[in-house]
Amino acid sequence: MERNKGKTRKSIILVLILLTLSVCILSYLSYNKYIKYNNILKDNKELNTKISTLKKEYEEEEKIKSNLQEEENSLNNKEKEIVKLKEEVFSLASNLEEKITNNESNYxxxxxxxxxxxxxxxxxxxxxxxxxxxxxxxxxxxxxxxxxxxxxxxxxxxxxxxxxxxxxxxxxxxxxxxxxxxxxxxxxxxxxxxxxxxxxxxxxxxxxxxxxxxxxxxxxxxxxxxxxxxxxxxxxxxxxxxxxxxxxxxxxxxxxxxxxxxxxxxxxxxxxxxxxxxxxxxxxxxxxxxxxxxxxxxxxxxxxxxxxxxxx
Ligand SMILES: [Zn+2]
Missing domain, CATH: 3.20.20.370 (Glycoside hydrolase/deacetylase)
Structure with missing residues (x-):
């Protein structure tokens, strides 16, 4: 009887040790997972910040590009206007030259x-x-x-x-x-x-x-x-x-x-x-x-x- 009792106690202790060990291992594994998860979350947050900065920079660049395009268009239009104005001035000057040659102008x-x-x-x-x-x-x-x-x-x-x-x-x-x-x-x-x-x-x-x-x-x-x-x-x-x-x-x-x-x-x-x-x-x-x-x-x-x- 005494021997059986002793065996049972040993078994219980062994089971308890095993249980404690399992809990420790499981806790350790969970903790590791938690750390990893947290790191991933942190990385993700940084990535999101980077993406949003990049997006902002891209949008600003697009805005600058479109402003430049507008300026270029308006310059092109101005250049065309100047060319047209010059043609008009030269045509008037031609008429004036003719009038001067024919003594029809005081200028x-x-x-x-x-x-x-x-x-x-x-x-x-x-x-x-x-x-x-x-x-x-x-x-x-x-x-x-x-x-x-x-x-x-x-x-x-x-x-x-x-x-x-x-x-x-x-x-x-x-x-x-x-x-x-x-x-x-x-x-x-x-x-x-x-x-x-x-x-x-x-x-x-x-x-x-x-x-x-x-x-x-x-x-x-x-x-x-x-x-x-x-x-x-x-x-x-x-x-x-x-x-x-x-x-x-x-x-x-x-x-x-x-x-x-x-x-x-x-x-x-x-x-x-x-x-x-x-x-x-x-x-x-x-x-x-x-x-x-x-x-x-x-x-x-x-x-x-x-x-x-x-x-x-
Ligand atoms: Zn010369």
Whole structure:
């Protein structure tokens, strides 16, 4: 009896140990699961936060994109409006030229042109023109303009676009302007130089110009003039010389001489005035020159392909 009792007690203790062990193992397993579950919940929360941040950023980007698109559309519309306005102005200018030629108008026209630029001083010219709400024509070249060679710290690369954006006519004065270094060797050498400048203007401004001025004037082309002008015509270009100037392309000692040169040269009803945007002397008399032309009934306009002053 005593032995049986002992056995039963042992069995109960064993069962109790086993039970306790099972409870411990189960508790341990459950606890582990709980920890894992909690971690997953935490990860999930972080993921949700990240997703919502990302969503917000994406929505903001979409908003910026759509605003940019709207701005681009409105700019495109403005550009189209400007092109249309320019066409209207040029058509009116054509009519006025005809009336002036037939002595049917009291008004006269002055086409102010600037050669050989852009220079770092072109900004000053642009500001003066803006101040007087006057549009001009820039016969640009390309060589060395990345360093704007009278001021090595200043690049003129952006100036082409400024000229167009501010409503002026941009025109082609050849890329190299190398009058004594091969430009006038042959028709091909001249035309290639024109094409090179055409490409530069197009790259810098998105605009294709159709007016050329011969470096030194068309007479500098000598015997080649006819063949060059024919080729220019085939390419859709007109060309223009000038009828007035202040002598700033040569030697002008001071503003007094420049002013006298300028006023003495103004005597036709339709004038093409030659200036250079590198000339400090011209820049200093430019406001007075604009006022002088306006007081003498000249309407100052930018050149356009159909002008009678543009030879075709
Ligand atoms: Zn020139």
């Amino acid at each position: 006269k026209i002055a086409y102010i042109t600037f050669d050989d630029g852009p220079y770092h001083s072109t900004d000053e010219v642009l500001d003066i023109l803006d101040k007087y709400k006057v549009k001009a024509t820039f016969f640009t070249i390309g060589l060395d303009k990345d360093i704007c060679y009278d001021n090595n710290n200043y690049s003129c690369a952006e100036t082409y676009k400024k000229e167009v954006d501010r409503g002026h006519t941009i025109a082609n004065h050849t890329y190299t302007h190398a009058i004594f270094r091969g430009l006038y060797n042959s028709t091909t050498s001249f035309i290639n130089d024109v094409k090179r400048q055409e490409k530069l203007i197009e790259e810098r401004t998105g605009y294709k110009t159709n007016i050329v001025r011969f470096p030194g004037g068309s007479s500098t082309a000598g015997n080649l003039k006819n063949s060059i002008t024919n080729e220019l015509k085939n390419m859709g270009y007109g060309w223009v010389d000038w009828t007035a100037n202040d002598g700033d392309g040569g030697y002008v000692p001071n503003t007094t001489v420049a002013w006298t040169n300028f006023t003495n040269s103004i005597n036709e009803n339709i004038e093409v005035v030659l200036f250079h945007d590198y000339s400090k002397i011209t820049i200093s008399i430019l406001p007075k020159a604009i006022e002088y032309l306006q007081e003498n009934n000249y309407i100052i306009l930018p050149l356009f392909y159909n002008s009678i002053k543009v030879n075709k």
